[in-house]
Amino acid sequence: AQSVTQLGSHVSVSEGALVLLRCNYSSSVPPYLFWYVQYPNQGLQLLLKYTSAATLVKGINGFEAEFKKSETSFHLTKPSAHMSDAAEYFCAVSEGSSIQGAQKLVFGQGTRLTINP
């Protein structure tokens, strides 16, 4: 079964500093990978997704992630943190085939990002 591990349940950075949230996956087939963000008392919002095209994926709000097959990683980065980036971030891997449309996402435990002024 596919799984996701997010390294670090809490990450704290200063405003303007680099944001790096780590995600490693386990999959026996080429994976599809996602990053979601969750603000307090809200649902999950898709930041970006990797679907076997370009290995460097750009998402919303200035975030990007790079798929590295050799490292089984899909780390999320942002060059300069903003106070509004404070939230919970989830990495997820897709199981199932998109041909049948029966995709299923398996989520990591999440990383809480705190931005210090």
Add this chain to the structure above:
Amino acid sequence: EAGVAQSPRYKIIEKRQSVAFWCNPISGHATLYWYQQILGQGPKLLIQFQNNGVVDDSQLPKDRFSAERLKGVDSTLKIQPAKLEDSAVYLCASSPLRDRGLFFGEGSRLTVL
């Protein structure tokens, strides 16, 4: 485009009582999911529908949880009887066929006392 709608947003019940959550997916989305998110954890899939058929319910505690998706549109998730450990946010998500990525509602927060 309207997003995934869920209700109620918040519910407080006592253990052994019953509760039901409703979800209206994005129009035209064939696949609907219910996830359970316990505080401090990532979402866990409870059940997945494609149109009005169940694709995966392997992690649904069937002795107390049930879900249906009538006519392939709206869905209802029911818990009866509730236990303390059912306190969580229940997230509904939908996805169009042959796409990757789920669209989530704001969730229904359940507190069992």
